[in-house]
Amino acid sequence: VTVEHDAGVAARAWAWLVSCVVAIRVAVAGFARKVWKIGADDPRRAVHGLKVGLALTLVSVVYYTRPVYDGVGGNAMWAVMTVVVVFEYTVGGCMYKGFNRAVATVSAGLIALGVNWVADKSGDKLEPFILSGSLFLLAAAATFSRFIPTVKARFDYGVTIFILTFSLVAVSGYRVDQLLDLAQQRMSTIGIGIVICLAVCVLIWPVWAGQELHLLTVRNMEKLAGAVEACVEDYFAAGSAKPAAAASSKSEGYKCVLNSKASEDSQANLARWEPPHGRFAFRHPYAQYAKVGAAMRHCAYCVESLSSCARAEAQAPEHAKRLLGDVCTRLGARCARVLVEASASVAAMTDPKTVDFAVADMNTAVHELQGDLRALPPVLLALEPAAEMSLMDAMPLFTVASLLIEISARIE
Amino acid sequence: VTVEHDAGVAARAWAWLVSCVVAIRVAVAGFARKVWKIGADDPRRAVHGLKVGLALTLVSVVYYTRPVYDGVGGNAMWAVMTVVVVFEYTVGGCMYKGFNRAVATVSAGLIALGVNWVADKSGDKLEPFILSGSLFLLAAAATFSRFIPTVKARFDYGVTIFILTFSLVAVSGYRVDQLLDLAQQRMSTIGIGIVICLAVCVLIWPVWAGQELHLLTVRNMEKLAGAVEACVEDYFAAGSAKPAAAASSKSEGYKCVLNSKASEDSQANLARWEPPHGRFAFRHPYAQYAKVGAAMRHCAYCVESLSSCARAEAQAPEHAKRLLGDVCTRLGARCARVLVEASASVAAMTDPKTVDFAVADMNTAVHELQGDLRALPPVLLALEPAAEMSLMDAMPLFTVASLLIEISARIE
Numbered sequence: 001v002t003v004e005h006d007a008g009v010a011a012r013a014w015a016w017l018v019s020c021v022v023a024i025r026v027a028v029a030g031f032a033r034k035v036w037k038i039g040a041d042d043p044r045r046a047v048h049g050l051k052v053g054l055a056l057t058l059v060s061v062v063y064y065t066r067p068v069y070d071g072v073g074g075n076a077m078w079a080v081m082t083v084v085v086v087f088e089y090t091v092g093g094c095m096y097k098g099f100n101r102a103v104a105t106v107s108a109g110l111i112a113l114g115v116n117w118v119a120d121k122s123g124d125k126l127e128p129f130i131l132s133g134s135l136f137l138l139a140a141a142a143t144f145s146r147f148i149p150t151v152k153a154r155f156d157y158g159v160t161i162f163i164l165t166f167s168l169v170a171v172s173g174y175r176v177d178q179l180l181d182l183a184q185q186r187m188s189t190i191g192i193g194i195v196i197c198l199a200v201c202v203l204i205w206p207v208w209a210g211q212e213l214h215l216l217t218v219r220n221m222e223k224l225a226g227a228v229e230a231c232v233e234d235y236f237a238a239g240s241a242k243p244a245a246a247a248s249s250k251s252e253g254y255k256c257v258l259n260s261k262a263s264e265d266s267q268a269n270l271a272r273w274e275p276p277h278g279r280f281a282f283r284h285p286y287a288q289y290a291k292v293g294a295a296m297r298h299c300a301y302c303v304e305s306l307s308s309c310a311r312a313e314a315q316a317p318e319h320a321k322r323l324l325g326d327v328c329t330r331l332g333a334r335c336a337r338v339l340v341e342a343s344a345s346v347a348a349m350t351d352p353k354t355v356d357f358a359v360a361d362m363n364t365a366v367h368e369l370q371g372d373l374r375a376l377p378p379v380l381l382a383l384e385p386a387a388e389m390s391l392m393d394a395m396p397l398f399t400v401a402s403l404l405i406e407i408s409a410r411i412e
Numbered sequence: 413v414t415v416e417h418d419a420g421v422a423a424r425a426w427a428w429l430v431s432c433v434v435a436i437r438v439a440v441a442g443f444a445r446k447v448w449k450i451g452a453d454d455p456r457r458a459v460h461g462l463k464v465g466l467a468l469t470l471v472s473v474v475y476y477t478r479p480v481y482d483g484v485g486g487n488a489m490w491a492v493m494t495v496v497v498v499f500e501y502t503v504g505g506c507m508y509k510g511f512n513r514a515v516a517t518v519s520a521g522l523i524a525l526g527v528n529w530v531a532d533k534s535g536d537k538l539e540p541f542i543l544s545g546s547l548f549l550l551a552a553a554a555t556f557s558r559f560i561p562t563v564k565a566r567f568d569y570g571v572t573i574f575i576l577t578f579s580l581v582a583v584s585g586y587r588v589d590q591l592l593d594l595a596q597q598r599m600s601t602i603g604i605g606i607v608i609c610l611a612v613c614v615l616i617w618p619v620w621a622g623q624e625l626h627l628l629t630v631r632n633m634e635k636l637a638g639a640v641e642a643c644v645e646d647y648f649a650a651g652s653a654k655p656a657a658a659a660s661s662k663s664e665g666y667k668c669v670l671n672s673k674a675s676e677d678s679q680a681n682l683a684r685w686e687p688p689h690g691r692f693a694f695r696h697p698y699a700q701y702a703k704v705g706a707a708m709r710h711c712a713y714c715v716e717s718l719s720s721c722a723r724a725e726a727q728a729p730e731h732a733k734r735l736l737g738d739v740c741t742r743l744g745a746r747c748a749r750v751l752v753e754a755s756a757s758v759a760a761m762t763d764p765k766t767v768d769f770a771v772a773d774m775n776t777a778v779h780e781l782q783g784d785l786r787a788l789p790p791v792l793l794a795l796e797p798a799a800e801m802s803l804m805d806a807m808p809l810f811t812v813a814s815l816l817i818e819i820s821a822r823i824e
Contacts, residue, residue, distance in 0.1 A: 038559050049556035053548035056575070060544060060583040077580060084576045132472060136465035144461035147450050163468070164496045168489060171472040262674040297670075301716045 045089075047205050052087050055200040059083050059193060078186055082193025087201065091277075092209035092270030094201040098194040099273065100158030105190055108162040109183050111138070112169035116179060131170050139163050153269050210271035210280045213264065213289050214346070220260060220296055221343035223253030224303070225336040231307045232332030236325040254307075257300040264293045279349055292346075299339075327368055334362040457501075459617050464499050467612040471495050471605060490598055494605025499613065503689075504621035504682030506613040510606040511685065512570030517602055520574040521595050523550070524581035528591060543582050551575050565681050622683035622692045625676065625701050626758070632672060632708055633755035635665030636715065637748040643719045644744030648737040666719075669712040676705045691761055704758075711751075739780055746774040 039046045063076040086097040119130040142159050145151050151159065169179060230253075271286045338361075451458045475488040498509040531542040554571050557563050563571065581591060642665075683698045750773075 035560060039556070045559045046556055049552040049554075052555040052575075053550075053552035056551045056579055057544050057548045060547060060579065063583070076583075080579050080583060081576060084572065084579060132469050135472060136469045138465075139468045140461040140465035142461075143464040144451070144458055147457045148447060160496065163464075164493060167468055167472065167492050167496060171475070171488075171492060259673065261671065298716075301713045304713045 044205065044207055048089055048207070051200050051204055054204070055083050055087055055196055056080070058200070059196050062192065062196070076189060078189040079193040079196075082190050083197055086194060086197045090207050090209035090212065090267075090270055091201055092267075092272070092274045094197055095273040095275075096154075096270055097157050098198060100155060101161050101190065102194060104155075104158040104161035105165050105187065108165035109169055109187075112166045113179060113183070115170055135167055135170050138166055154272075206277075208271075208274060208277055208280070209267045210274050210284060210286065211278070213267040213271055213286065214280075216260060216264065216267070217289050217292055217296075218343045218347045220257045220293070221339050221346065224257050224296055224299055225339035225343070227253040227303050227307075228299075228339065229332050229336040231303055232329055234307070236329060254300040254303040257296050258304070261293065261297065264290060330368075331362070338362050456617065456619055460501050460619070463612050463616055466616070467495050467499055467608055468492070470612070471608050474604065474608070488601060490601040491605040491608075494602050495609055498606060498609045502619050502621035502624065502679075502682055503613055504679075504684070504686040506609055507685040507687075508566075508682055509569050510610060512567060513573050513602065514606060516567075516570040516573035517577050517599065520577035521581055521599075524578045525591060525595070527582055547579055547582050550578055566684075618689075620683075620686055620689055620692070621679045622686055622696060622698065623690070625679040625683055625698065626692075628672060628676065628679070629701050629704055629708075630755045630759045632669045632705070633751050633758065636669050636708055636711055637751035637755070639664070639666040639715050639719075640711075640751065641744050641748040643715055644741055646719070648741060666712040666715040669708050670716070672705065673709065676702060739777070742780075743774070743777040746777045750774050 059079050063079065082101065086094060086101055088094045088097060115131065115134045119127045122130060142163050146156060146159050169183070172179070172182075268286045268290050271284070274280070276284075471491050475491065494513065498506060498513055500506045500509060527543065527546045531539045534542060554575050558568060558571050581595070584591070584594075680698045680702050683696070686692070688696075
């Protein structure tokens with residue numbers, strides 16, 4: 001019996017062990033699948049990883065093969081550090097950080113040299129006070145300047161590097177002539193780091209922030225078009241049958257538009273730093289994308305209300321819906337067409353001529369709907385379609401506004 | 413005549429110079445006023461600047477007065493660098509960066525030591541290949557891991573420091589026993605830097621991310637309440653007179669709610685790193701704030717539609733408005749009261765008992781409005797108020813949803 005009992009314990013322990021291993025394997029496989037999906041969704045991410053590896057290897061090889069190899073304890077460290085910190089996903093990010101790093105290092109170094117010279121001249125007693133005092137004041141002022149919106153948007157990283165360089169130089173305790181040597185070496189290493197970064201970033205499968213912003217805008221417009229159409233259809237189909245899951249997933253598209261403000265802003269910020277590339281000329285009107293984005297969010301708020309009408313429990317009577325259904329569906333389709341045309345013209349960066357026709361079409365549809373609504377009262381009372389109407393009425397206004405901005409952006 | 417002419421030129425040049433100086437002075441004064449306003453709006457920003465200055469001065473003084481002062485070219489540099497890079501506006505940000513820096517430095521240092529040991533053992537020929545290869549692979553993998561959302565949210569900075577430390581140690585070209593010495597020194601300096609940062613950040617007028625998030629949520633709720641009430645009033649007042657600018661500025665409050673997603677997310681992320689403080693216990697349910705924020709944004713979308721109804725050109729006939737005006741205004745006021753009560757209960761972190769009453773009040777107001785609307789059809793046809801209704805109908809649903817989440821958050 002004991003043997004059997006022991007065997008039972010052993011078997012149970014074995015089973016437990018096996019189940020543990022299986023659980024871990026499942027967890028690891030799940031994680032691996034998630035990671036794989038992230039890479040497969042956008043292979044440029046994996047490429048970005050490889051690019052960082054390449055840039056780092058390059059900079060280390062440069063320092064290995066240099067005739068005078070003074071060890072990373074010396075200045076070569078700064079090249080490695082520059083590569084690690086400056087390398088960003090988009091070219092704009094890389095330019096922004098590289099420019100900020102270079103300018104901040106030079107300006108902070110010069111100011112620190114000046115302060116050190118003054119401290120040097122004013123005697124041993126005063127020296128530490130001048131150095132500490134200037135460090136305190138400059139660090140406080142620079143940190144405070146980060147709360148100014150313009151500085152925050154364009155020079156946030158530069159301010160950090162400014163404080164860092166100034167404090168390192170001011171507190172170093174070296175004499176001014178030593179410092180000049182040091183500064184020269186450090187500048188050259190940082191320069192090498194920035195050049196390697198930019199070369200790898202721009203030459204190997206570059207990711208342009210401007211292009212990303214462009215694609216995001218186009219994609220959002222298409223999603224919005226799909227959502228407008230799907231929502232109107234959902235609303236008029238809701239009575240006849242349960243809305244299909246497929247249609248509903250399409251009508252959720254506007255949610256991406258609602259949440260894309262932050263990424264749009266940051267990309268527009270970075271895109272400003274990019275040199276002309278492809279169809280993006282110098283001074284491409286990136287600020288216009290932000291305006292188009294804002295107009296699209298306005299539309300998305302309307303779509304949100306529309307879809308909450310479609311989901312609401314209190315629905316209009318069936319016959320009222322049927323009367324207005326045709327006109328509304330047509331209007332929805334035309335709104336969607338305007339958006340699709342607009343997104344196509346944005347994508348191709350052409351003057352939107354076809355959009356004008358689509359807008360005219362949409363406006364006639366709006367007038368039709370208004371006419372139908374005016375004709376409706378004597379026939380029967382429809383509460384809910386009126387809600388619909390007011391929203392549909394607002395839609396074209398916003399769309400037209402967004403289009404006007406669009407057109408002005410293209411013409412510029 | 414020539415003299416007069418010369419005098420004219422001189423006078424014009426002088427006038428031009430004076431106008432230039434005046435223009436510069438005006439610009440500088442404008443900028444100064446803007447900067448002053450940024451500081452006056454939130455004095456903690458100015459204090460933050462002073463805190464950074466203080467921390468930097470402290471760390472430099474520590475290294476000045478140390479018996480063995482080995483110059484900033486050595487390891488003291490790392491303490492200064494740590495302070496500059498780790499010091500953040502909120503305590504949560506400081507903890508996050510300090511923790512990430514410490515853990516990433518230690519783990520990357522250990523792995524780099526292991527790799528160096530292996531490279532050391534495998535002979536002079538293989539050594540550079542092993543070092544460069546491991547650098548390439550690890551840097552690529554670590555960079556790619558930043559695209560995983562969890563890593564991005566919690567360990568983004570840590571990954572940077574990991575790559576930095578690993579590449580510095582792996583490429584340094586030192587032998588393993590030298591490296592151990594170096595590592596020990598560097599750890600201690602970075603430790604000193606982090607301790608000084610945290611001490612200054614926590615002890616002197618600390619800014620807690622959790623508290624900021626809490627205040628932001630409360631303030632947004634109040635603004636939303638004001639906007640709901642003001643919009644309904646605007647809508648029914650629009651016919652009688654032009655809406656006053658004051659009322660309209662109040663009704664714009666919902667726009668803050670729409671745009672606060674990004675700052676809410678980042679603060680919730682940082683708040684997780686904070687130790688218990690004040691009324692914020694350990695494991696305070698910060699994730700609930702994000703849910704409340706999402707519910708508030710849902711409300712804000714409705715308010716947006718409501719206010720666009722109020723601004724629309726096509727308005728309902730005056731008599732129809734008058735019929736529904738009272739009930740709607742009452743409902744708007746009760747919606748606002750629910751939000752105010754909810755914000756008060758969130759602010760006080762108490763179980764929202766009074767909110768339940770307010771919700772019940774609001775629901776009776778909703779029923780009243782629904783009853784009035786049903787009674788309306790025979791009397792007269794009102795198109796626009798119906799739009800109003802559908803929105804007002806949606807409002808309480810969202811509000812109730814937000815409240816339920818709220819209540820569950822408090823009870824937890």
